[in-house]
Amino acid sequence: MQTVIVEDLWKVYGRRKEALRGITLSVNSGEIFSLLGPNGAGKTTTVKILSCTLAPTKGKVNVLGMEAPKDCVRIREEVGIVPQEFQGFSDLTVEENLWYFVKLYGGTKSQVDELLEKIGVTEYRKTKFRNLSGGFQKRVAIACSLAGDPKIVFMDEPTVGLDPRSRRSVWDIIREVRSKGVTIFLTTHYLDEAQRLSDRVAVIYEGKIVRLSTPQDLMSEFKKQSLEEAYLALMEVLGDVS
Amino acid sequence: MRNVASTAWAIVKDNLSSRTTIFFVLFFPLFLTLIFAFGFGAAAQPHVLVDVNGSQGLVSFLNNSSLFTATSGIGEREALLHNYIYLEVNDTRVSILYPSQDAYVVPSLEALVQEYFARPDAVNIVTKPESGFTYYAYVVSGMIGVVALSNGVFGITGVATGYYRDRLVDRLAASPLKSYEWVMALMIYEILITLISSVPILVLGLAFGFIPIIGLGFIAFLALSTLMFSGLGAVIFGLSPKDKLFVAQTAANVIVFPLMFLSNAFFPLDSFPPTLRGLVAYQPLSIINDVIRDVVVYNVLPSAVDLIYILAFTTILIVLGARLMKLRETD
DSSP: OEEEEEEEEEEEETTTEEEEEEEEEEEETTOEEEEEOOTTSSHHHHHHHHTTSSOOSEEEEEETTEEETTTHHHHHHHEEEEOTTOOOOTTSBHHHHHHHHHHHTTOOHHHHHHHHHHHTOGGGTTSBGGGSOHHHHHHHHHHHHTTTOOSEEEEESTTTTOOHHHHHHHHHHHHHHHHTTOEEEEEESOHHHHHHHOSEEEEEETTEEEEEEOHHHHHHHTTOSSHHHHHHHHHHHHTOOO | OHHHHHHHHHHHHHHHTOHHHHIIIIIHHHHHHHHHHHHHSGGGOSSEEEEEESOHHHHHHHHHTSSEEEEEOSOHHHHHHTTOEEEEEETTEEEEEEEGGGGGGHHHHHHHHHHHTSSTTSSEEEEEEEOOOOHHHHHHHHHHHHHHHHHHHHHHHHHHHHHHHTTHHHHHHTSSOOHHHHHHHHHHHHHHHHHHHHHHHHHHHHHTTOOOOOOHHHHHHHHHHHHHHHHHHHHHHHHSOTTOTHHHHHHHHHHHHHHHHTSTTTSOGGGSOHHHHHHHHHSHHHHHHHHHIIIIIIOOOOOHHHHHHHHHHHHHHHHHHHHHSOSOTTO
């Protein structure tokens, strides 16, 4: 079953800036799907359209069986998002931040305790968000994204700026979330991360999907030992010199 | 409404836990009031305003003296409410009604009036002190309007900019929170902040001998004024490009400071050049200050025209602000 279906999706900012140029992809239920690509390729725009914060210029977007933007009110109740560099209410405690988001989705106080435990931040429940380390801030961001028991979570570069240890603990959380049947749509610059976590990856380049396969298939296609090497080889083929 | 209340609570707690916010909420308005109260207080007032009824020649004569700034046509009640000395000329009788704190200038004024009428004892001068209002009362009440303006506009643009920068808005945009709930929560926060900011200013006023008349009417009007300027802040923020958030802050500065200083907040209308008086008199902050002064200083009912003006402006700005300051493009 497919959780996300995108067909010929276009997004044009202003009159001429084409951020997405007809992308087509689908995400299966319960998988970790990674969208890879250089800066400005259209990853964040894709996430914003799928999470119903940006309107598509053209194309078909179906999330959890609902059409965006027509059914966005309902879609927003069913999806979670971890925005890039999310800061939360910086002077509220971890618990207060979580309670706020749980309430937005009509949840109860007991869900706050569950989330704190699930994400491993119970001991920091009374700590202000801004006093947390980057790794723990990211954990709280993930916990906030799970506030409404979403069926799919969009994570926009969730490990950017984290030290290796924190990155690995975020990976563990992502795997844990997926093990509960939640679909994960991930964007990342870290190819090792995508290789370790993803069931399938799509590579977006200048607003177009140029590859959509499993990490292993992509590595086989370019006869490389790692996804990073395969990705770099693909970029070379595409003439990307950045 | 549940989402509005919980979002407003989160914004209030988040911001009032910050020392920077506390400084701008409590101390900055107080600091500004002190500067104006001490810098331009009654003792330092460079001239005394006089309203003359019944002799245009005396108006010119007093103006030529350089000791007084005279005008005509304000009327006894308005003149005294606005800290003018009021002169009523009737043939051989001149009545001088003056705010009690201006008693020290009355002998000079009497002498000039006698001089104008050419010979001593040509007119019978009657002087009467009235409970006028000091410049402190004027500036403190004016500052309340300024607080509504600055909290409304800077508050909305500043808080929203911060939350955009922190990507909190991205998260809220993907949540069930509706755009109007977000804007309402921000406005509730600004109203609360304005009420909090007003307290130290009014306490400072007490220290200067100004006893404000505080009632539900004042609180309701202050909330309405803040709503109006929050609407303006929402319009500014809504029109600003979100990839250049500094534009919102710059635009807020460009709009707030002229509104603040080209108003009757710190100086009476007559202190402005004649060419600017129309603009100063009818811009929103001046109208708000007129109503605030009516309520907290003069204890009179505000004019219906002023109230209609403010209600109309508030409605227009809130509707526009709520439409422009969307959480997301899909709304």
